[in-house]
Amino acid sequence: MRLRTYRPGPAMLVTAAFIGPGTVTACASAGIGFGYGLLWALVFATVSTIILQNMAARVAIVTGQGLAEAILAAASSPALRWAMAALIFAALAIGNSAYQAGNISGTGLGLALLGLGDDVVPASMRALVIGVLAAVLVIVGKPGWLEKLLIALVLAMALAFVGGLMVIDVDWSAAARGLVPGLPSASVFTAIALIGTTVVPYNLFLHAASVRGQFSADREGIAAASTDTAVSVTLGGLLSMAVVIMGAATSAMVSAGGGPLDDVAMRLEELFGSPARIVFALGLVGAGFSSSLTAPLATGYVLAEMLAKNPASGGDIERRTRIFKRTAVAVIAIGTTFAFFAVNPVELILIAQSANGLLLPILAAFLLWVASRKASLGSFANGPVANLAGGGVVLVCTLLGLRLILRAAGVWP
Numbered sequence: 001m002r003l004r005t006y007r008p009g010p011a012m013l014v015t016a017a018f019i020g021p022g023t024v025t026a027c028a029s030a031g032i033g034f035g036y037g038l039l040w041a042l043v044f045a046t047v048s049t050i051i052l053q054n055m056a057a058r059v060a061i062v063t064g065q066g067l068a069e070a071i072l073a074a075a076s077s078p079a080l081r082w083a084m085a086a087l088i089f090a091a092l093a094i095g096n097s098a099y100q101a102g103n104i105s106g107t108g109l110g111l112a113l114l115g116l117g118d119d120v121v122p123a124s125m126r127a128l129v130i131g132v133l134a135a136v137l138v139i140v141g142k143p144g145w146l147e148k149l150l151i152a153l154v155l156a157m158a159l160a161f162v163g164g165l166m167v168i169d170v171d172w173s174a175a176a177r178g179l180v181p182g183l184p185s186a187s188v189f190t191a192i193a194l195i196g197t198t199v200v201p202y203n204l205f206l207h208a209a210s211v212r213g214q215f216s217a218d219r220e221g222i223a224a225a226s227t228d229t230a231v232s233v234t235l236g237g238l239l240s241m242a243v244v245i246m247g248a249a250t251s252a253m254v255s256a257g258g259g260p261l262d263d264v265a266m267r268l269e270e271l272f273g274s275p276a277r278i279v280f281a282l283g284l285v286g287a288g289f290s291s292s293l294t295a296p297l298a299t300g301y302v303l304a305e306m307l308a309k310n311p312a313s314g315g316d317i318e319r320r321t322r323i324f325k326r327t328a329v330a331v332i333a334i335g336t337t338f339a340f341f342a343v344n345p346v347e348l349i350l351i352a353q354s355a356n357g358l359l360l361p362i363l364a365a366f367l368l369w370v371a372s373r374k375a376s377l378g379s380f381a382n383g384p385v386a387n388l389a390g391g392g393v394v395l396v397c398t399l400l401g402l403r404l405i406l407r408a409a410g411v412w413p
Contacts, residue, residue: 031247100335
């Protein structure tokens with residue numbers, strides 16, 4: 001049996017995408033508020049993400065279609081196709097434009113913690129420089145370059161957050177107990193939030209678009225893609241857990257309750273010295289900038305799939321590329337504008353939350369259905385065990401979707 005050396009692949013884009021400022025904030029606050037007690041939620045979220053991302057990658061590799069193409073092709077009527085297209089557009093194009101502001105602002109906050117604060121570089125100028133840099137990379141960068149850059153950012157995050165664990169005191173026995181499912185008092189919403197920051201719809205589209213042409217549609221190719229997904233997403237889960245652990249180590253010596261990212265960093269510095277603040281800030285820069293690239297990339301892929309015919313079936317590859325780049329740059333421009341003027345895009349985020357709440361369980365159920373059909377995937381279709389695991393994930397996604405909708409309506413805090 002020939003052993004292959006593992007090399008980071010397109011699934012690293014998934015890790016780069018879901019480890020953003022929002023995830024860092026949620027994880028740090030969870031650790032400060034509830035110690036190590038919610039680490040199990042990230043284990044569950046990581047396993048669920050691997051299951052869904054594997055399905056998305058397998059469908060794309062075997063069928064040669066992106067996920068948006070596959071969804072619209074599966075719609076049985078024009079009305080249903082329009083409804084699905086509108087839902088995808090609201091969840092990704094509008095939602096990612098709103099969330100992009102948070103990605104850029106989070107990157108700027110990390111730079112401020114490294115010494116580029118408002119007294120040196122105003123927050124608006126940090127946002128503008130970050131946005132322009134992201135746009136330039138999308139316009140002139142080749143897919144291979146961007147993938148390597150994002151992999152480098154993920155590895156930098158790994159070094160930063162693992163480095164953070166090395167300079168603080170961690171109660172590893174308590175951390176191990178946190179891997180056992182349980183809900184500390186008043187922690188249910190935080191546990192759901194931790195899962196929701198990891199299992200996100202747009203990563204499925206991003207992954208499906210990025211694996212096409214990278215793996216052969218045979219058992220060896222599918223196995224390689226599965227390994228890439230498992231390693232990359234597991235790394236992302238471990239990074240999230242590292243942030244929770246840092247927050248928990250902080251909470252052992254200060255009052256619980258969480259706070260903004262700069263507060264978390266300052267607490268780390270006060271307790272463990274400037275190295276702890278620096279590594280946390282470096283991780284935040286990597287998290288923010290990687291998400292600043294992946295959110296527009298995912299949106300560009302989806303809009304190109306929806307508006308331009310697949311080149312493999314006779315479509316115009318130049319038109320598809322134009323749509324992709326223009327969409328990605330538009331998402332960056334909108335997010336940069338919000339961050340530059342410090343505008344809180346509440347209305348857009350509410351729309352995005354509602355759309356994501358609808359899209360997440362629908363997309364998970366679609367993936368399970370397509371991945372189970374032998375007519376589509378042949379011998380690569382799900383078996384009974386995979387269907388059972390996928391069904392459990394669909395159920396969780398449905399509950400998460402309900403939570404997102406209720407939260408957007410102001411019913412769920």
